[in-house]
Amino acid sequence: MLPGWRHACLKILLRSQPVRRSTSRQLSSTTICLAATPKSLRMEEFPCEVIRNFSIIAHIDHGKSTLADRLLELTGTIETKSTGLNQQVLDKLKVERERGITVKAQTASMIYMAHGKQHLLNLIDTPGHVDFAWEVSRSMAACQGAVLLVDASQGVQAQSISVFHVAKERGLKIIPVLSKIDLPASQPERIAAQLQSTFGIDPSEILYISAKTGKGVEGVLQAIVDRIPSPSGNTHSPLKAFMFDSLYDRYRGVISLVSIQDGIIQKGDKIASCYTRRKYEITEVGVMHPEEMPTSSLQPGQVGYIACNMKESSEAHIGDTLHRVGVPVDPMPGFQPSKAMVYAGVFPVDSNDFIKLEESIKRAYRSVTVQRESSTALGQGCRLGFLGTLHMDVFRQRLEDEYDASIIITAPTVPYKVVYKDRTVMISNPTEFPDTSDTASQVKVVQEPVVNASIIVPEEYLGEMMTLCFAHRAENLDHRYLDSGSTSEASARTILTCTLPLSEIVTDFFDQLKSRSSGYASFDYEDGGYQTSDLSKMVFLLNGKPVDALALIVHRSAQQEVGRKWVQKLHKVIPRQLFEVPIQAAVGKKIIARETLSAMRADVTAGLYGGHYERKLKHLENQKESKRKMKRIGSVDLPQEAFFNILSTKGK
């Protein structure tokens, strides 16, 4: 569940931004001037006609957060000096700042004077990474328009296309904006032509800006007011509020972000959830400015927060509709809950830390799904579900930053569907995967999740990308040209589409994509459902005994390679024992690969000085015999560091 990002991020909230009290600037446009930002807002002064709810959508790093900061500054919502250039107010999480990516969408309301009227502009910032596509689509549900930002030096990228389509499907008015025009490498005309050929955008609608220098940014505010339709809603209709996000506050419980469709909501109101049917009393309403600013009410078309006595994040269902108690309304078309796509086990290095680890994961990281897991090798741990690999990496980094005990996160796996004669079982832990070669197992087929992937890359890397995709079991490969690459410096760019098993992209696919395209490729994917696949469980045997924590699910075509690679890896990390240890990879009863760890040989004749040769021989014979016995009964001592080396995703 996603609300957790917010929950923990409250701890790391940026310092509160002083509100600019009176700002008035002379702008080049005669019809527009900036409004003073008041101490508090009288929400009834903002009927639907003066409200604009919008998102900024773009490929990762194309400058959304920087533009958002400039908009907040220009409208006097935050002070220019206090943020400084390039400091991103809406990227609140520490990891977001460190990695320069937006993980959690944030909302901010701005006041802007246009055509002689104060307008209320509600910006909903969206994450740019493919893992968080669900958040993008959810944020858009509260908007009537979107600013489609495309970097004028890089052009249309994979996520520019996917977010454009989500916005189009939702019927949002799109304002095309080319950013970073200050960069010497920018090619605004060429990229404008690309927008026209890729999206059918009229070039006369495109705005050209530099969020860094501020050039053209006022034009974006003006276009938001002029082009995005205002929301609709009726003050006198029964209350209908759409919950599009939630965050957790240690003192007040769950804070829900809502867009008011109809009616008015204020402190003291008794509301109910269409989804859970639970009832609550509103204790506070307000707008994000960008910090919470209490208001007396929220009116139709407005976007803001409500605090009620909601205790647990699990009570807040994104996509839920809230209504007044006793006055039910038809719920808005809801959302599918976010789906975990990647699973991994998390174990404390010191098994005494388990309870502490589990508690801190459950309390602070609600965006991951958590189940208990125990392993004979690693002890008690948790099996966690993530939205994708970036989500998993961000989680790992946060857990390491905020939780001081050492942990190990195992290699990621995806959820498989095992179809038996009479039932279907979802499996996200390889140890639970049945032996498909055993006819008694009654397994009919195994299915794995696949994604519809698209890669945008300059023409010269197309061959390399195709090789990469084929090596990852791609099917339905196709490509077409995005533009003609008319200028001498820029080659034509192509879009490559294919179906890929999700399991193939959760490991090192991104890294390879970047390195094999010298960083030029951009990648995006969407859920492609499930597909029948020839998969089996591979187990590793040490001295004939299986090691549960090392089980893997492998496609038949990769069995030999994976088996060999892993036994070699194990051979390197397992310390030698007093007896010889066979290390084997097996699928069903068949041994796929084998290495032998030779025995450590103690010199049993060392203490014998002189004496008869036969005496030495007898000692050696005795040693051989005791090793044979030891091997029969001996279990291999596998130190935890060996597991760390093998299982750690970093080491993959």
Ligand SMILES: Nc1nc2c(ncn2[C@@H]2O[C@H](COP(=O)(O)OP(=O)(O)OP(=O)(O)O)[C@@H](O)[C@H]2O)c(=O)[nH]1
């Ligand atoms: N030269 C130049 N750099 C810019 C401009 N806008 C943003 N940048 C830089 O581009 C980088 C990415 O900008 P962000 O605003 O973080 O991009 P984003 O789209 O919010 O990225 P995500 O949050 O990861 O999706 C930063 O280093 C910015 O300083 C611009 O107009 N000109």
